Amino acid sequence: MNADPYQALVMERSRKPLFARRPHGTDAEGEGRNRMCGDAVHVFLARAGMHVGHESEGCAILLASADLMAEAVAGKSRDEVFELQRDFLAMVKTGQEKPALGALNALAGLASFPARQRCATLPWDALSEALNNG
Amino acid sequence: MNADPYQALVMERSRKPLFARRPHGTDAEGEGRNRMCGDAVHVFLARAGMHVGHESEGCAILLASADLMAEAVAGKSRDEVFELQRDFLAMVKTGQEKPALGALNALAGLASFPARQRCATLPWDALSEALNNG
Amino acid sequence: MSDVLHDLNVESLRKEFPILSQNVHGRPLVFLDSAASAQKPRTVIDSMRFVMESQYANVHRGLHYMSEKTSDAYEAVRDKVAGFLNAASRDEIVFTRNGTESINLVAYTYGRTALKPGDAVAVSAMEHHANLVPWQMLRDAHGTELRIVEITDSGEIDFESLERVFADGKVKLLAVTHMSNVLGSYTPVERLAAFAHERGARILIDGCQAIVHRKVDVQAMGADFYVFSGHKLYGPTGIGVLYGRAELLEAMPPFLGGGDMIEHVSFEKSRWAKPPHRFEAGTPAIIETIGLGAAIDFVNEIGFPAIAAHERALTEHALSVLGNIEGLRILGQAQDRGGVVSFTMRDVHAHDIATLLDRQGIAVRAGQHCAEPLMGRMGVTSTARASFALYTLPREIDALAEGLLRIQRMFA
Amino acid sequence: MSDVLHDLNVESLRKEFPILSQNVHGRPLVFLDSAASAQKPRTVIDSMRFVMESQYANVHRGLHYMSEKTSDAYEAVRDKVAGFLNAASRDEIVFTRNGTESINLVAYTYGRTALKPGDAVAVSAMEHHANLVPWQMLRDAHGTELRIVEITDSGEIDFESLERVFADGKVKLLAVTHMSNVLGSYTPVERLAAFAHERGARILIDGCQAIVHRKVDVQAMGADFYVFSGHKLYGPTGIGVLYGRAELLEAMPPFLGGGDMIEHVSFEKSRWAKPPHRFEAGTPAIIETIGLGAAIDFVNEIGFPAIAAHERALTEHALSVLGNIEGLRILGQAQDRGGVVSFTMRDVHAHDIATLLDRQGIAVRAGQHCAEPLMGRMGVTSTARASFALYTLPREIDALAEGLLRIQRMFA
Numbered sequence A, B: 001m002n003a004d005p006y007q008a009l010v011m012e013r014s015r016k017p018l019f020a021r022r023p024h025g026t027d028a029e030g031e032g033r034n035r036m037c038g039d040a041v042h043v044f045l046a047r048a049g050m051h052v053g054h055e056s057e058g059c060a061i062l063l064a065s066a067d068l069m070a071e072a073v074a075g076k077s078r079d080e081v082f083e084l085q086r087d088f089l090a091m092v093k094t095g096q097e098k099p100a101l102g103a104l105n106a107l108a109g110l111a112s113f114p115a116r117q118r119c120a121t122l123p124w125d126a127l128s129e130a131l132n133n134g
Numbered sequence C, D: 001m002s003d004v005l006h007d008l009n010v011e012s013l014r015k016e017f018p019i020l021s022q023n024v025h026g027r028p029l030v031f032l033d034s035a036a037s038a039q040k041p042r043t044v045i046d047s048m049r050f051v052m053e054s055q056y057a058n059v060h061r062g063l064h065y066m067s068e069k070t071s072d073a074y075e076a077v078r079d080k081v082a083g084f085l086n087a088a089s090r091d092e093i094v095f096t097r098n099g100t101e102s103i104n105l106v107a108y109t110y111g112r113t114a115l116k117p118g119d120a121v122a123v124s125a126m127e128h129h130a131n132l133v134p135w136q137m138l139r140d141a142h143g144t145e146l147r148i149v150e151i152t153d154s155g156e157i158d159f160e161s162l163e164r165v166f167a168d169g170k171v172k173l174l175a176v177t178h179m180s181n182v183l184g185s186y187t188p189v190e191r192l193a194a195f196a197h198e199r200g201a202r203i204l205i206d207g208c209q210a211i212v213h214r215k216v217d218v219q220a221m222g223a224d225f226y227v228f229s230g231h232k233l234y235g236p237t238g239i240g241v242l243y244g245r246a247e248l249l250e251a252m253p254p255f256l257g258g259g260d261m262i263e264h265v266s267f268e269k270s271r272w273a274k275p276p277h278r279f280e281a282g283t284p285a286i287i288e289t290i291g292l293g294a295a296i297d298f299v300n301e302i303g304f305p306a307i308a309a310h311e312r313a314l315t316e317h318a319l320s321v322l323g324n325i326e327g328l329r330i331l332g333q334a335q336d337r338g339g340v341v342s343f344t345m346r347d348v349h350a351h352d353i354a355t356l357l358d359r360q361g362i363a364v365r366a367g368q369h370c371a372e373p374l375m376g377r378m379g380v381t382s383t384a385r386a387s388f389a390l391y392t393l394p395r396e397i398d399a400l401a402e403g404l405l406r407i408q409r410m411f412a
């Protein structure tokens, strides 16, 4: 377990997100808000091909998490996405990295920062909403 | 200063009060109640000659204080009664006996029992009321 | 008396309570006023000191180490209390200042929304003012009715009176003590809860006294609300608990407004947080909550079977020794009674008893015990009350009896 | 920086605060979150331990030694607080859980009797939720109006807005902070009190922040109500104060019902006790009140001239060091400002600042600081906030600045 939640990958994707856009064919949307800070993430979902994009306003953790999520779920099935979400939530809580999570493991350091875990899970809440709304 | 508020005189007058009656010529009355215990004293006053009697329900301190008060004020003027009351209140608080208080000094031990001082002063409140009502 | 101590090594437990080795008026302290507030074991004192010395910050809103540690410690006590009461969820535990505030919280929020003008609240004739005055205030402000369930001469709930009080179907809340702080009677809360529920009413149980002596299982007893104070349970002052069933708490509006109880605030409108935070406005009693956690650990470690056995033995001992004193009247003879014994003595006023015992180092309470209407019901104006804790020794009860005999001789 | 310490020997004072020698994440703790809650000096910790170890019992109702001693100690703090605030009488001091409860108490009792539906309550745009949400709740329950007095861009009361808010004569209560917990601005309370009084309104002053830094004289400032929390004043949690002018308190109905707040109780009716006891139902926060007394002694001994000078020097130092950091924006530039500095940093979110500073042992707060509407007014969603206490050292502010530069480099 890496104790630093601000790894290079996180810093990079928070500064230069790759998925901060509305994907072509968007047919569902979801939203997450953190009352503590006013941070917000809006998720766009094109269910065909599971293309995800996001519009996020918030801290580095939230921005990176949203972007890494969009990358990780691309092309997956709905069930696979929910499984990934379960694994991700568990990893953020325990700090136990898991190969299946790939680049998402960069956020394992959050285990020692409980108050910040919500920043990383918010995009996933928004995605769930989109999947359930759709 | 005597630390014991339960001196022989107090015990005696609480058991066998001498002034537990309505004096002849009663023309004013007053009442005192202690909310903590429900104790009550009713004072009868015949202003001519300053004859005082009482009907009391309460602890030994209250009963003795009422009775000793009735004895102490008999025949005094209104102003003298109020002066005696002032002296009595001061004595109960400080424990400093004062010759002018005579037998009332038996209650000086109350100085170390602040929560019980009200038992001794209640009859005087009732007498004040009677004097002011009259 | 050695059998009394069978389950509990009281002498060694007493070492955990620094205050018990004090002298009063030159005599070793005999503290028989634990029902008013219990003494504190070292572990409670130390836990509070520990927070303040090494791990303190405000809770919930901080993203730094001290705040996270303190928040964790604070919230861990919520889990502990939930376990202690066997609540279905930690979210059913609200922290308040004391049992009094817990009841008022229910009266202000549940009382003014779930109860409608014309509905009735029923309380028993042996309630502490804390479980009477809030319902009077609700009656006067909101138009609910207040009804009294009579008690029998022995100090138990009169079920015939209960039937009558509920007969017209107007009673929507039964607010009743789990143990009388004057008579020592336990009430049959499971039966009362079932009774109320069958008639479409809710039950609030005042556990301020009972929580100290018995294992409480809010689910098994069917409590809708259960309240207690930390300071009677060997914990600090300034901390109390309200247990409320999730479904009820969720429907209740907030009580106090401020920080930590809102989701979102604008000048126009605020959105309330979910329970329990909805009911905890402002900086909570952080240090005291942590102290309460230590108190619960302390009690759990000893265990209620031992505590209850000790208490039963002490109470029987007290009833028998005091019962031998001529002219002494013990109030209440409930079948199921705990470590509180109120009494009067012929020709000696309760206040004189308390003062004269105090001069012998023995602390008892005297007066109306915040239960003025009950005094009238029992035909007294005040009583003296001795109450027992897990640190009470049989010989302290013997000292009480000797002290009382000495007083009788003075007044003879 | 030696001149900063001219009046206060901070290094030696720090020894009185055991927590300040802790390490966090392997670094010495730099605690810059005192505005949320202050750390506790040894004398406060010891005073609480002393009560619990050697002089504890419930207050007011006992006739025995421990109860009398504890009652005396508890009531002595009332005198101390009265002196601390220069109240005209000890009976004007009500003990509560915290500043939040104090304000709610006024909203529930004064608010629902002295204020009539259609009357308006005015608050400023920089209030803590504790001084906003209770008035929203009063509005929704009682039909009073809630009006906002604007603040200037520098973070001061806008007197033109104040004039407008009061113009139609409907405002009967002005509820305003004495010092903003976000901007650090002090408000001119004497002037505000005079303004309100000239227009037939009362003023409630939220002193939760100011009380820590300045001598408060409620009579000189013309306060009708003044509130604060013990835990920000180096005292324990679980204890707060409401000062209310005698004439106002006397006319107010009780807030919570229970023991100690009544003169007389029957099932039909209760007669309320006089203030302040009318407002203190149930067992109070005895141990915490005594701890607050020790905190006041501690602060008085150091003296507000030295505390205020130290704070002024720290604040100036902070404004200058932080002001030198590029891309850092400090919120508010009030003329009269105290030891609280909120800021944002270009391209770095406040939460990242707090987490990353914490990893260097530096505790600051980040978020909305329970002042969500003010965030909107200042055009931010959250800020980082450093706040200072009498134990804060200039070099801790330097450490903050270095930490911020390090974070900027990470995000560059």
Ligand SMILES: Cc1ncc(COP(=O)(O)O)c(C=O)c1O
Pocket (backbone or CB within 6 Å): C259, C281, C282, C283, C284, D035, D036, D098, D099, D100, D101, D128, D130, D131, D177, D179, D180, D181, D206, D208, D209, D229, D370
């Ligand atoms: C200005 C102001 N008012 C009120 C409060 C509320 O104080 P407490 O949480 O102690 O009730 C605070 C502290 O958070 C504050 O800074």
Ligand SMILES: Cc1ncc(COP(=O)(O)O)c(C=O)c1O
Pocket (backbone or CB within 6 Å): C035, C036, C098, C099, C100, C101, C128, C130, C131, C177, C179, C180, C181, C206, C208, C209, C229, C370, D259, D281, D282, D283, D284
């Ligand atoms: C049965 C009962 N209910 C309520 C209370 C009130 O408890 P507190 O004063 O801690 O709020 C007490 C204690 O005095 C009590 O004995």
